[in-house]
Amino acid sequence: MNKALPRAGTGDIQIRAAVSDDLAALLHIENDAFSSDRISRRSFRRFLDSPGARILVACGDAGVYGYALLLLRCGTALARLYSLALDTGHRGQGVGAALLKAAEAAAFEADRIVLRLEVRADNRAALGLYEASGYRVLGRVANYYEDGCAALRMERLLHGPDLGSGRAPYYSQTTDFTCGPACALMAIRHFDGTFPTGPLQELTLWREATTIYLAAGHGGCGPFGLANALARRGLSAEVRLSPDGPLFVSSVRDPEKRKVLILVQEGYRAEAQMLGVARSGHPLDAPALAERVSGGAMAIVLISGYRMFGEKTPHWVLVHDADDRHLILHDPWLGHERHESPADAANLPVPFAEFDRMARWGRDGVRAQILIRKEP
Template identity: 45%
Template sequence: MPAEIRTARASDVDDLAVIEKAVFATDRISRRSFRQLIERESAELLVAENDGRVAGYAVVLFRKGSGVARLYSIAIGPFFGGLGIGRMLLASAEETAFKHDRMMLRLEVREDNSRAIRIYEQSGYRKIGREPGYYEDGATALRYEKTLRGDIPVATKVPFYQQTCEFTCGPCCLMMAMANFDPGFVPDPVMEIRLWREATTVFMMSGPGGCEPFGLAVAGHESGLSAEIYVSFHGALFLQSVRSQDKRRVMELAQVDFRRRAERYGIPVNYRPFAIDDIRTAIAEGKLVLVLISGFLMFGKKVPHWVLAIGDDGDHILIHDPWVEDERQETILDAANIPVPYGIFMNMAQFGRDGLRAAITLGKRDRQ
């Protein structure tokens, strides 16, 4: 009979301790710790039961307010190898993390554990770091993570386009919307740069300029889309990091131009923070939503970043993130149609000390 995965009980502690002693020479979980993990609200201890015997376990930890879960430990008893129990526990750990509204599952594995590494990589995990001396015996740990999707597929009717420059997230989201509403439109790097030039604030920190909501809305309107802006701040945006007065002046003038053009085009502007219901309503009406987020949760950098909200399944906002980080071995699996729980979505959809919220709803504009 195949193994059954269930939540651990207090009566499993002795069996868990036997597995722990047999599998690990160091860094062992004690009986007391197993009992605490079973009782903790911020942990899930799963066991695999085969023919009435505990064959293995997995521990998943959850930090309050975080979108990331951690696979703290996973082990298979010495007499249960080769039955696929490890992969079953790993899949159950991912399902558990997803049900706890986590976007990612992270783990550490010994660098010399080639078999486990192979299983993780075959299961879609990507290496994100290396930690020398991590274990008690001085062994090095490799850090891995995986974007959790549940049953949500990568494929979607909204085309996905990967940005080719670090500063073109907004234009790439705009192109995805254009391709969605006009099947004849094919995104390419030339249009990516053209839209960036049309929507950029000229400067951003020390590099090329990013795009602000009015510029993106104007570029979208001029490309045949309807647009409506939500912005929680009345003044010029993204100036906190700009020390040069000349750069600030140029950015302010560029944004004045965008606002004048938005007014001339009759683009509606809501000067208030958007709510989750605003996003859900727009999607229900067949629109897509360009949303400003902090890049910290997505790729660990506190920079403004645009993503495209494309769907709503009743628990998650589904997004296309145009940034696919090759250095972290990311693929389209990590960037397209990502399910983001509502609470996490609203936490990430703000930027800077003032908590700026900005979004642009996009639809197909009726030609006059």
């Protein structure tokens, strides 16, 4: 908790973890910055002692100028910026931005990949800071504050400080049912830098691999269909699937559609055998996947979209790199309604434990992976 943090890089301001001696300064800043919804002395004391909270303070020659309060909920990949405030004399000098950066770094260090916050809809300075720092508005909560003011809920995906450009090129899916083909395109392009990528190639792969039906809309792609498409393009593909059997059947109500969905997948399995696609009933856990990926493989992995973007749809992502604590993935889905850019969805570092939680789908906890290599 009291670990020293790097200097903020704003002149002689230093950012460090708060200690109990900072309590009076924290209360002074709180009273200076807010006229309602203030954090009490007792609450500050509790936060200072709580393993699920981090308070960072920005200090200079004249003492403590501001603080950021971060809450880390156990078992989730989310961190919440509960409060950020400076005393009046130190605003507009980059200290708020530096504290925000330090809070993001502390959340990332604690294996959180999303930082969320609420801000008064009429707080121009704070909104300016969050927008300039890459936060997107998720929604509006009416009557959130004591005086009836609405809050805007915002979030940002956290990227590590030293992520490179990524081993695989990023490609964003152009329809809501082509996450699998978009991942396959990125992998093919990684192994063959001349392979063309675009909506036509994406739809061609989809036509080769689709389960035809899924929930209410178009079918997505299954693991054998995708592996076959990759094998046909000269790559070595291995499907790891558990439990064994056709996927997504529970998502389709109509029995006729179910029959089609099962039949198509049986066809892909038979074809996989002819194409020499390897198969295993044992999906790899995150550290084992990291080892494979570090050894030169790519992996297309089925995840539940729930932990990533709050929807329980099945979703394919590409794991293309790893470090000793994270798998690094490209999520082909850009939340266009949230104005995401590839910077939000490419090179996402996901902590091992979090990845193992998100990489299962549906009531049966299906785990599906396609490991891809290019044989010399």
